[in-house]
Amino acid sequence: MPPPTDNFWKADRDMPYVPHSPDDIRTMLEIIGKKDIGDLFDHLPAGVKLDRPLDLAAGLTEEEVRRYFNRAAAANHGQGELVSFLGGGVYDTIIPAAVDALSSRSEFLTAYTPYQPEVSQGTLQVIYEWQSFICRLTGLDVANASMYDAATALSEALSVALASKRKKTIVLPVTLNPRYRRVVKTMLSGEGITVLDAPAGPEGTTDPVALAKIMTGEVAACVIPNPNYLGLVEPVDKLSDVIRDAGAIVVAAVNPVALSLLRTPAEFGAELAVGEAQPFGIPPSWGGPLLGFLACADKHKRRIPGRIVGRTTDNRGQEGYVLTLQTREQHIRREKATSNICSNQGLNALRATVYLAMLGAGGLAELGEANLIRITALRKTIGDIDGVSLPFDGPVFNETVIRLTRPAVAFRDFARKRGVLAGIPLEGVAGCGEGDLLVSVTEKRTAAEIDNFGSLLEEFLSGRPEGAEVSS
Amino acid sequence: MVPDDRKYTQEHEWVLIEDGVATIGVTDFAAGELGDVVFVELPEVGSEFSQGDTVGTIESVKAVADLYLPVSGEIAAINEAVVDSPELVNSDPLEDGWLLKVKMNDVTEADQLMDAAAYGQLLEG
Numbered sequence: 001m002p003p004p005t006d007n008f009w010k011a012d013r014d015m016p017y018v019p020h021s022p023d024d025i026r027t028m029l030e031i032i033g034k035k036d037i038g039d040l041f042d043h044l045p046a047g048v049k050l051d052r053p054l055d056l057a058a059g060l061t062e063e064e065v066r067r068y069f070n071r072a073a074a075a076n077h078g079q080g081e082l083v084s085f086l087g088g089g090v091y092d093t094i095i096p097a098a099v100d101a102l103s104s105r106s107e108f109l110t111a112y113t114p115y116q117p118e119v120s121q122g123t124l125q126v127i128y129e130w131q132s133f134i135c136r137l138t139g140l141d142v143a144n145a146s147m148y149d150a151a152t153a154l155s156e157a158l159s160v161a162l163a164s165k166r167k168k169t170i171v172l173p174v175t176l177n178p179r180y181r182r183v184v185k186t187m188l189s190g191e192g193i194t195v196l197d198a199p200a201g202p203e204g205t206t207d208p209v210a211l212a213k214i215m216t217g218e219v220a221a222c223v224i225p226n227p228n229y230l231g232l233v234e235p236v237d238k239l240s241d242v243i244r245d246a247g248a249i250v251v252a253a254v255n256p257v258a259l260s261l262l263r264t265p266a267e268f269g270a271e272l273a274v275g276e277a278q279p280f281g282i283p284p285s286w287g288g289p290l291l292g293f294l295a296c297a298d299k300h301k302r303r304i305p306g307r308i309v310g311r312t313t314d315n316r317g318q319e320g321y322v323l324t325l326q327t328r329e330q331h332i333r334r335e336k337a338t339s340n341i342c343s344n345q346g347l348n349a350l351r352a353t354v355y356l357a358m359l360g361a362g363g364l365a366e367l368g369e370a371n372l373i374r375i376t377a378l379r380k381t382i383g384d385i386d387g388v389s390l391p392f393d394g395p396v397f398n399e400t401v402i403r404l405t406r407p408a409v410a411f412r413d414f415a416r417k418r419g420v421l422a423g424i425p426l427e428g429v430a431g432c433g434e435g436d437l438l439v440s441v442t443e444k445r446t447a448a449e450i451d452n453f454g455s456l457l458e459e460f461l462s463g464r465p466e467g468a469e470v471s472s
Numbered sequence: 473m474v475p476d477d478r479k480y481t482q483e484h485e486w487v488l489i490e491d492g493v494a495t496i497g498v499t500d501f502a503a504g505e506l507g508d509v510v511f512v513e514l515p516e517v518g519s520e521f522s523q524g525d526t527v528g529t530i531e532s533v534k535a536v537a538d539l540y541l542p543v544s545g546e547i548a549a550i551n552e553a554v555v556d557s558p559e560l561v562n563s564d565p566l567e568d569g570w571l572l573k574v575k576m577n578d579v580t581e582a583d584q585l586m587d588a589a590a591y592g593q594l595l596e597g
Contacts, residue, residue, distance in 0.1 A: 332535075332536060
């Protein structure tokens, strides 16, 4: 940017935002009898003192800083301008303007940690309602005030199960989100926990027979992802029977949007359930911040991390909300703690609560159906195209694997240049190959966008051989 | 209130042994020190523990105490009434407020416990 000829932009350099003005410094130096700040460091040996100014660029004015960051931000391409078929746990969904408007209201601008009920009723009531929504969605008895994301919530739920069973082994299906698998392994790695894999069958879902073979008496818990990372509905009842017959705890990792259509964790025998509530009114934002939830059967409520808000009455008989329960291990018996999570994801839980309150039970059911209608349309569109197939026939909710005769990565890059985020290449996940792509649709995708996705695939597959499009 | 029909531990638990089964609770002194008990966590029936293992917790309005197993063995029963009504630990620690029963692996472990006289001295100590 050309420097302005006048000095107006430079003016703010003469207004330093540090507490000591040159006059202050001069006065202080006079009192202690020093001429210069450098004299304060005279006692240091010459060899350790820097004898030149720090090698830093001159400061920028406020306007220069603003332009610098605007330019940098313009290099991002958000999902607002791209048509997204990305899923895998984070989804591009319609967010009503009321979510922004209500979650910005000053009533909710209370302290991050609402320990003081007398000044935090807005936040506390929202958390209570969030917990109630999560209990209704999962069918379980208790939900906490929220977690950072599904991956860490899953790890925390498994810690609860491990502590409850006093065992050291857990089972994760290979059909579980690979990022959740990595987070769980990392978080439990310091505790000597053994993590076993439950393999997938040819249908793309966890094989109950193979699972039964690894469910020994040593296993504390097994995760059932539903739908799984390949978008498929798992045989939840069969898997749950196998897990419970082995005396282990079922931990469900579910997409909450799908719970209006699928069996709830409580219905298939899970004692703990976690998931990602980001689709409820929270933008994908390049992958975060997200919003995890954690719910449990009553018997585990003393072990779950975070805090629980309860409804009560004050000394005048008026309804009010307070922090009701936190595991004491996190405060007074830390050597016994199973978690160091003491807080929650307040702002995003507020957004999700506003979103769910707006939708209501009927709206949520329609939302689920809208997802199902669109994935069915996408699968039909793709099924008619030569050179691409649908490797799995099982029921899906809003995601599906498509199998290309050419590398999925090449199609992803091709589509990106046409303003479409096509999906997540799956090579190496649960037996998938280089042609496999995970494609997601939500209520936000129109019929025209789904048709265009099919056209892009046709164009890509009929185009020049692999690699050629890179030079186009 | 230190009845001499049972044994005692340094952790202020009482142990009443009948036919190789030890019934365990906390003493009147422990219940008083804890204050109002609001939650009792007990192990699963059928699980096995060694002597000295932590098998549960007793939570009061002002403290949380671990429940130690004074003798090794298999949990034969837990007092469901205490789980539902933790205040029994305060109102009747020596009878209705019992916590669990253990099928003992080794009855001679009882010899390591204090008798009523020794426990009475500990309290006066």
